Amino acid sequence: MTAVEPRAAAGTREQLVRQLNGLGGLEVTGRGGTQGAVTVRLLPETLEAATHVLAGTAGTRLADMFADINGDAPTLRLVWAYEADEPGYIVIESEIEGEQYPPLSDIAPAAFVEECEIYEQFGIRPAGGKPLNRLMLPPHAEAELPTLGREPAQQPEEVHAPHLVGGQAFEFPFGPVRQAGVESLYYGLVTSGEEVVDLYMFTWHKHRGVEWRLRGKTMHEAIFLAERAEGLSAVATGWAFAAAAEAAAGVTPPAAAARTRAVALELERLYNHAAATAALGQATGLSVGQAAAEIALERLLRVNAAAFGHRYLFGVIEPGGVSRAPDAEVLRRELPGAYDELRRTADALLSTNSFVDRLEACGILTAEQARRLGLVGPVARATGLANDARLAAAGAAAPYAGHPVNVVTADGGDVFARFQVMLGEAAESARLITQFLDGGTAADCSLVAPRAGAGLGWAESSRGEVLAWVALDEDGRITRARLRPGSARNWRGFDDACRSQNVFTDIPIIEASFWLTVAGMARLGG
Amino acid sequence: MPLWFARGLRRGVVTTRYPAGPDGSAAALPTPPAFRPVKLTRELVDVMISVCPGPALTRTADTLVFDVGSCTACGRCARVAPHAVTPSGEFELAATARSALVKRIPIRGGQR
Numbered sequence: 001m002t003a004v005e006p007r008a009a010a011g012t013r014e015q016l017v018r019q020l021n022g023l024g025g026l027e028v029t030g031r032g033g034t035q036g037a038v039t040v041r042l043l044p045e046t047l048e049a050a051t052h053v054l055a056g057t058a059g060t061r062l063a064d065m066f067a068d069i070n071g072d073a074p075t076l077r078l079v080w081a082y083e084a085d086e087p088g089y090i091v092i093e094s095e096i097e098g099e100q101y102p103p104l105s106d107i108a109p110a111a112f113v114e115e116c117e118i119y120e121q122f123g124i125r126p127a128g129g130k131p132l133n134r135l136m137l138p139p140h141a142e143a144e145l146p147t148l149g150r151e152p153a154q155q156p157e158e159v160h161a162p163h164l165v166g167g168q169a170f171e172f173p174f175g176p177v178r179q180a181g182v183e184s185l186y187y188g189l190v191t192s193g194e195e196v197v198d199l200y201m202f203t204w205h206k207h208r209g210v211e212w213r214l215r216g217k218t219m220h221e222a223i224f225l226a227e228r229a230e231g232l233s234a235v236a237t238g239w240a241f242a243a244a245a246e247a248a249a250g251v252t253p254p255a256a257a258a259r260t261r262a263v264a265l266e267l268e269r270l271y272n273h274a275a276a277t278a279a280l281g282q283a284t285g286l287s288v289g290q291a292a293a294e295i296a297l298e299r300l301l302r303v304n305a306a307a308f309g310h311r312y313l314f315g316v317i318e319p320g321g322v323s324r325a326p327d328a329e330v331l332r333r334e335l336p337g338a339y340d341e342l343r344r345t346a347d348a349l350l351s352t353n354s355f356v357d358r359l360e361a362c363g364i365l366t367a368e369q370a371r372r373l374g375l376v377g378p379v380a381r382a383t384g385l386a387n388d389a390r391l392a393a394a395g396a397a398a399p400y401a402g403h404p405v406n407v408v409t410a411d412g413g414d415v416f417a418r419f420q421v422m423l424g425e426a427a428e429s430a431r432l433i434t435q436f437l438d439g440g441t442a443a444d445c446s447l448v449a450p451r452a453g454a455g456l457g458w459a460e461s462s463r464g465e466v467l468a469w470v471a472l473d474e475d476g477r478i479t480r481a482r483l484r485p486g487s488a489r490n491w492r493g494f495d496d497a498c499r500s501q502n503v504f505t506d507i508p509i510i511e512a513s514f515w516l517t518v519a520g521m522a523r524l525g526g
Numbered sequence: 527m528p529l530w531f532a533r534g535l536r537r538g539v540v541t542t543r544y545p546a547g548p549d550g551s552a553a554a555l556p557t558p559p560a561f562r563p564v565k566l567t568r569e570l571v572d573v574m575i576s577v578c579p580g581p582a583l584t585r586t587a588d589t590l591v592f593d594v595g596s597c598t599a600c601g602r603c604a605r606v607a608p609h610a611v612t613p614s615g616e617f618e619l620a621a622t623a624r625s626a627l628v629k630r631i632p633i634r635g636g637q638r
């Protein structure tokens with residue numbers, strides 16, 4: 001089986017759902033489905049055909065895949081982003097009988113990482129016996145798998161995809177302990193001397209079982225952990241989680257609270273892009289450029305603290321609304337200066353040949369690779385794909401409907417293009433914050449009454465789309481929560497970017513331009 | 527092409543010995559709570575323990591045990607008991623022994 005290319009023209013979402021219904025699917029309306037998205041329930045035997053239809057339609061993207069167990073048989077859920085007219089999401093769900101389901105990553109390669117994840121969590125795997133990588137525990141560990149459901153039928157050693165090193169190539173191990181301040185991550189760099197022939201990663205050193213720990217908590221208790229799943233995207237992850245829980249509970253946050261969330265989200269994007277700029281300065285050996293970007297970063301963090309009471313904006317998002325309103329006067333007074341500091345530094349970097357030379361034609365990803373792997377955020381937009389969760393106007397993105405975002409794209413696909421996208425987005429964030437402040441912000445919350453249901457939420461972090469899916473029981477306690485930060489998507493494109501005719505010293509530059517977190521990858525159940 | 531060396535000199539030294547002096551931005555930082563013993567009751571302490579997302583608060587009889595090392599300064603305890611809890615303003619929390627981070631606060635409210 002080969003990956004399906006999108007040949008069918010994008011139609012309306014209704015046409016797509018009708019097509020799925022024609023395969024035996026059943027659109028679930030009302031409380032039984034995922035609120036905030038269109039839900040289609042399928043029999044396992046039609047899952048493969050439905051994936052063909054969705055992967056083969058232009059403007060659809062596999063955004064996430066996860067499992068849940070409620071009774072004997074696990075349920076597989078695929079979240080497809082629909083990006084043509086009226087962007088939104090379609091959730092496909094299918095109960096899996098037995099130990100296997102169709103090998104969906106053969107049709108949609110973006111599913112592979114989640115196939116590995118689901119095997120470790122729920123013991124079901126794609127049919128056909130393809131080797132799966134390990135994500136949460138090292139292959140040599142004797143420990144039990146970190147399951148959210150039941151034990152796999154096979155022991156983990158049997159499903160570890162081997163990494164082969166042949167010919168004159170050798171493996172250069174790097175990590176998991178790296179330089180100060182950098183998260184634990186192991187790179188296996190396969191090289192014949194200088195050029196990177198292959199690269200693979202072990203990401204299990206930071207698994208904290210966040211999804212596992214959310215079970216049984218109320219949404220108000222859980223938000224503390226949800227925003228820490230990826231601390232550098234605390235607002236985006238917290239917002240996506242809160243939006244999912246609010247959708248499940250049938251609650252809409254007040255408009256002023258939604259604008260407050262948007263202010264915090266854009267501040268988060270600004271400081272992350274400043275941090276990525278500093279990291280690019282460090283990776284290219286420009287210490288003064290790095291220090292200049294870090295001064296801008298520090299000023300932005302101080303603006304965050306002065307406006308919202310926390311440098312990294314923790315504790316702003318509450319289910320139903322927000323706990324704090326920004327100090328608008330401080331933002332209007334301090335933010336322009338802090339942003340100008342970043343812009344001046346970026347302008348100086350962009351007129352430095354030795355800097356630009358290192359970025360151009362480095363770590364190239366094509367739009368085709370980004371689409372097949374379901375990449376998001378600046379990494380995808382630097383290849384020309386204009387996906388942005390802020391365009392999905394309903395639910396989580398409501399404040400952006402009144403203040404449209406200009407999606408910044410580039411077409412080089414290299415580090416330089418990603419840097420250009422980040423700088424364009426920083427300017428856009430500064431503009432949007434002013435608009436949201438003019439619209440009015442407030443520390444306001446809607447009352448959330450407990451009720452059973454499931455909901456999907458999303459937000460656009462500085463690293464790309466964050467998704468959350470939350471199921472609540474009748475007491476309002478979480479039975480299953482799924483958190484999918486942007487990092488969890490984009491790491492799968494990192495190795496491809498590193499393999500594209502790069503040398504050893506390009507790797508830190510590529511990593512800085514992706515500006516992902518290991519925590520965002522390593523947040524799963526355990 | 528900018529002269530980074532000149533830019534660095536023009537900006538001057540921005541690092542200083544610690545502490546160079548009071549830092550105005552520190553006032554905006556979240557800090558661990560300070561508890562007022564006379565306002566604490568067993569019931570109130572139990573409510574604070576229930577809202578604390580970590581293991582920072584526990585109670586033994588009439589003592590509130592506060593582990594500053596487990597506190598994230600989230601402010602939830604202060605939100606449920608604003609009359610008994612205020613931000614401490616302390617952010618220099620380093621200690622040479624783990625036990626030095628655990629504070630025992632007598633519960634004096636409601637006592638005759």
